[in-house]
Amino acid sequence: MNIIDILIMIGYFAVLVVVGVIGSRRAKTSEDYILAGRNLGFIMYFGCLAAVILGGASTIGTTQLGYEYGLSGMWLVFMLGFGIMLLGIFLIKRITKFKVMTISEFLGKRFNTQTQLISALVASIYAMMVTVTQVIGMGTILNVLLGWNLTTSMLVGGGIVLFYTILGGMWSVTMTDIIQFIVMTIGIFFIMVPMSISSAGGWNQLSLQLPETHFSLSGIGISQIFHYFLLFALGMVVAQDIWQRVFTAKTLKIARTGTVFAGIYSLLYGLAVSVIGMCAFIVLPNLQDTQNAFASMALETLPPGVLGFVLAGVVSALMSTASGTLLASSTLITNDILKTYFFKDINEKQFLILSRTVTSIIGIAAIIFALWIQDVLVALDVAYAVLSGAVFVPIILGFFWKKATPKAAFYSIIVSTITILIGLAIEGITSTNPILYGIATSVVVMVVVSLVSQDQKQQFTEYQGNFKSRANHIDS
Secondary structure (H helix, E strand, C coil), rough: CHHHHHHHHHHHHHHHHHHHHHHHHHCCCCHHHHHHHHCCHHHHHHHHHHHHHHHHHHHHHHHHHHHHHHHHHHHHHHHHHHHHHHHHHHHHHHHHHCCCCCCCHHHHHCCHHHHHHHHHHHHHHHHHHHHHHHHHHHHHHHHHHHHHHHHHHHHHHHHHHHHHHHHHHHHHHHHHHHHHHHHHHHHHHHHHHHHHHHHHHCHHHHHHHHHHHCCCCCCHHHHHHHHHHHHHHHHHHCCCCCHHHHEEEEEHHHHHHHHHHHHCCCCCCCCHHHHHHHHHCCCCCCCCCHHHHHHHHHHHHCCCCCCHHHHHHHHHHHHHHHHHHHHHHHHHHHHHHHHCCCCCCCCCCHHHHHHHHHHHHHHHHHHHHHHHHHHHHHHHHHHHHHHHHHHHHHHHHHHHHHCCCCCHHHHHHHHHHHHHHCCCCHHCCCHHHHHHHHHHHHHHHHHHHHHHHHHHHHHHHHHHHHHHHHHHHHCC
C-alpha cells in the first residue's frame, strides 16, 4: 500500500476510537449502553441496521463466492436481506410490544426462566461466532494490505472494535456504525464496482471471458441456496444482534420501515460484491487464496488515496458487525444469565460495570477463536446453524401458537442443539442436513411436549375438580 493509503486507514481507526470515547459519555444507564436509549430516528436506525447485517461474510465471503461461482454467489447476502425483510413485515409489531432487551428475555416472559437461560446460552454462542467471522475478515484484509501476519492483523482489528464497544456500548456502536455505513456505501457502490468492471474490460468482456455458469443464478447449486435460506434467512429472524437494533428505534413505524429498507439495501450489496468477485476472476485468474479476492482486487485496480478509502469501507463493514454481535453476546450473558441468576439486586452503575466486564471477556474469547478457526465462511456456518436450527422454532411458535408450553420450549432448544452439533460433527459443518434435523427435532419436541403437557394439565385440573366435588359431597 502507498503511504497515503496507510495514513487514511490509520486516520480512520483514530476517528473510530475518538467516536467511541464520545459515545461512552452518553452511556449513562443500562438502556443507554445496551439499546442507545431506544431513541434512534429513521436515518440512524436504517444505517446502523444495514451496517450490522453486512459484515465479513457479506463482503469478503461474497466476493470469494462471486470469484468461484459468479452471480449466484450473491445468494448468501440475498438471504440475509430476505430474512431481515421477513422480520420487518411479519414480526416487528409483535416484538416491540414486549419491553425486553433480548430474544431470551422474550422467551422467558412467554415461557419460563429455564427457557430464557438455555436460549441465552445458545444465542450468545451464535453472536460470539459471528464476531469471530468479522475478526477473521479484518485479519485477512490487514494481512493482504499491510503485509502483517494474520495473527497480528486479527489482534489489531479485533482490539480496536473491543476498545470502543467496551467504552460506550450501543451509543458508541451506533455512532461508529453511521460513519461506517457511509464509508462502505461510497466505497463499494461508487468506487469499487465501477473500477472493477473497468479493470476487467467492461461488462462485454465479462460476458465473453467468464464461464457461462458465472451468469446463472443457480450456478452455486439449488442445495446450497436452500442451505443459505436455512442459515441466514431464518437466522436473521431470530438473531439477537438484529433484535437489539430493532429495540433502538424510536417508534414502531421507524422500526418496520427501516428494517425493510435495510433488507433492500442488503440485496443490492450482495449483487454488487458478487460482481466484484466476477471481475477479480478475470483480472486475477491465478489467485491462490480466493478468500483474499476483494483485498487483492482493490490493490490491483485502485489508485493511491482511493484504495485507502475503499479498504476503510470494507473494514467498516467488518467492524460494524463485530461490534454489534459482540454487544449482543455480552447483553445475553449479562442480562439473561448473570443478572437473572447471580446479581439480582445490582444497581445501574454496577450493571454497567458488569456489562463492560462481560464485553471484555467475550471480545477476548472471540479473538482467540478467530486465531484458531481462520476461515470466515466456516465460522459463519457454525454460528447460524445452531441459531436457525435450535432457536427459530420456539420463538416463532411462541408468537403464533398459544398452546406452546414452557416445558416444550425448554426441551426443544436442548434436544435440537444437541442434534445439530452431532450432525455437524458427523456430516461436516457445511452440510445442510444437520440444520434440517435440528428444525425437525425442534418442531416435533415443541408439538409433542406441548400437547402432552396440556393433556396432563387438563387431567390434573379434572382430578382437582372431582376431588373438590367429592369433598363437598362428604361435607354435605
